[in-house]
């Protein structure tokens with residue numbers, strides 16, 4: 001594995017690390033001294049977990065002073081009592097000492113749910129988990145009954161019971177509908193406790209065929225489910241709390257002190273412009289302003305979805321004003337929250353694209369975008385607003401949707417205790433950011449990531465993963481089962497699959513497969529503006545050029561192993577090749593929208609276990625010339641305004657049609673009558689496998705004339721085979737400055753032979769030609 005070599009001397013990186021640690025320590029001292037409550041420290045800790053105190057007194061005070069979004073829905077029936085600001089119960093301190101993790105926000109409890117006793121006796125386990133087909137280890141207690149019927153649950157919900165309200169809520173998108181047989185829910189509500197791979201769940205029938213699930217946890221300080229969950233704590237529901245920031249500081253300093261991979265990946269760099277965040281000692285108010293060319297210091301970066309045009313962004317006309325002060329209230333919530341995190345963990349600077357780049361200055365834009373890889377590589381950490389769909393959403397609001405309920409549990413024949421039931425997360429909540437094109441390189445090039453999901457915060461660096469509560473276990477267990485990825489219903493674990501700090505998972509394969517894998521992952525993401533296709537991956541390209549033996553870059557393809565990279569293939573018949581605005585030559589994957597498999601490896605290595613000698617991959621095509629025209633010379637990995645390649649290869653004409661069940665994949669040689677292949681529907685030649693990039697370019701049921709050009713040949717399974725491109729003759733007048741026959745790519749092609757017929761190109765009608773592909 002080739003690691004990134006730092007391009008600065010070690011004293012720089014040492015000093016940046018020391019500055020970071022000093023800043024954190026200084027800030028911590030400030031906070032220890034500071035006795036004033038701050039608006040974002042509204043989190044009230046529960047008292048030690050003795051049941052009556054949870055519902056006989058309420059720990060909240062002065063909620064009316066808080067903005068509405070900072071309230072967490074909890075107690076509904078209890079009387080209000082005041083509690084001193086900074087009294088941290090011993091059990092919580094103990095938890096912080098043990099793992100630096102969180103107790104939950106004040107759990108719900110009321111007379112309705114107090115009547116429930118969930119039976120989690122292991123000796124009830126008579127059946128293994130139904131999902132055993134995947135090799136999961138698990139068991140269930142079988143069905144038991146709650147005290148209430150569904151009708152009773154609706155009444156309880158209306159009367160303020162959060163547990164029953166969630167169970168019967170109709171409008172909650174998170175509720176699960178599963179095709180499981182729950183029998184009749186006439187009568188008392190059936191439930192089942194499920195234990196599986198160190199996770200506990202409570203499934204409750206809603207109505208016939210439907211159930212809703214809670215995740216179960218031990219109450220902090222009790223060891224009720226310890227046997228199954230170990231030290232796992234419930235999710236932290238107040239991400240904007242001092243305790244949250246203490247956790248984060250712990251993870252960051254552990255990484256800075258102990259992780260050599262992470263520290264060698266990060267580079268010393270200071271972006272041209274940053275938001276500076278300051279706060280007078282003892283003051284609640286954060287001040288922010290834009291600074292240009294600040295001295296080398298640790299900074300955070302933000303990765304988020306714009307979700308439309310931004311009202312607050314730096315343009316030439318406001319630059320001077322922003323350099324004096326940026327009023328916090330004018331910033332969208334996601335930026336305000338990112339500044340709160342920056343300040344909360346003790347940093348002074350934050351990089352946000354909308355603010356750090358002058359949006360109406362093309363020169364500044366080009367310059368900054370060409371520095372993107374340095375900006376993310378240089379950041380101490382990147383804040384990922386995974387949950388926020390637009391910049392107005394924010395990510396630090398209390399996670400009210402996951403209000404826990406404290407419930408009695410029967411642990412053994414004579415042992416009772418309490419457990420926490422937390423609504424099961426909706427796994428689709430945290431995906432938005434990971435479908436967006438620009439955010440791909442932002443997370444790939446970060447050393448440390450703080451990803452704020454809808455239920456949990458995930459920290460990940462090159463060497464560690466943490467979360468602020470939830471099933472920590474799931475991060476480590478996926479490799480135990482060959483067939484079942486148990487992160488399936490755990491959004492935090494799924495989130496980490498999209499987060500690849502240090503580009504470890506995809507970037508370390510050898511070229512060209514490493515690049516192909518990057519292209520494959522990137523191509524699944526969407527861009528608002530298709531013209532960003534090349535710019536939004538330019539930072540990764542730049543980083544790749546520094547760490548791999550590659551030289552020239554042509555619209556998303558490297559000079560090295562160029563022809564092999566041209567064999568990218570659309571994954572399904574869903575790709576489209578937009579024509580309105582020129583984006584890239586047709587041989588570049590950047591010319592299509594949609595998932596692309598870029599790691600086609602036929603030229604580099606054989607399939608399966610066949611050795612290279614047996615396969616004998618021979619390149620049969622010569623690349624004579626390739627060139628592209630850059631829109632801006634500032635970024636050689638950026639947009640292009642034109643390009644072509646000149647090749648000499650063996651060619652043969654085919655007829656393709658989108659008819660029939662093998663639409664998009666079949667065709668026949670142009671000179672062959674359809675009747676030549678009676679065994680094939682529509683008379684297709686079974687030796688051909690054509691994959692057209694965008695099948696909507698031609699009408700259905702019409703045969704179109706294309707050309708095949710052979711790139712390579714090999715021998716496999718007793719037959720001669722080959723790969724190449726599918727081309728269409730281009731309108732020569734548009735390319736009058738290019739001499740020769742001009743084609744454009746419309747797809748890729750596989751060629752073969754069979755028992756009765758020779759290799760397709762050996763039928764005797766192919767010809768060698770020199771052509772241009774635009």
Ligand SMILES: [Zn+2]
Nearest residue numbers: 110113161162
């Ligand atoms: Zn209740």
Ligand SMILES: [Zn+2]
Nearest residue numbers: 255259262461
């Ligand atoms: Zn680390």
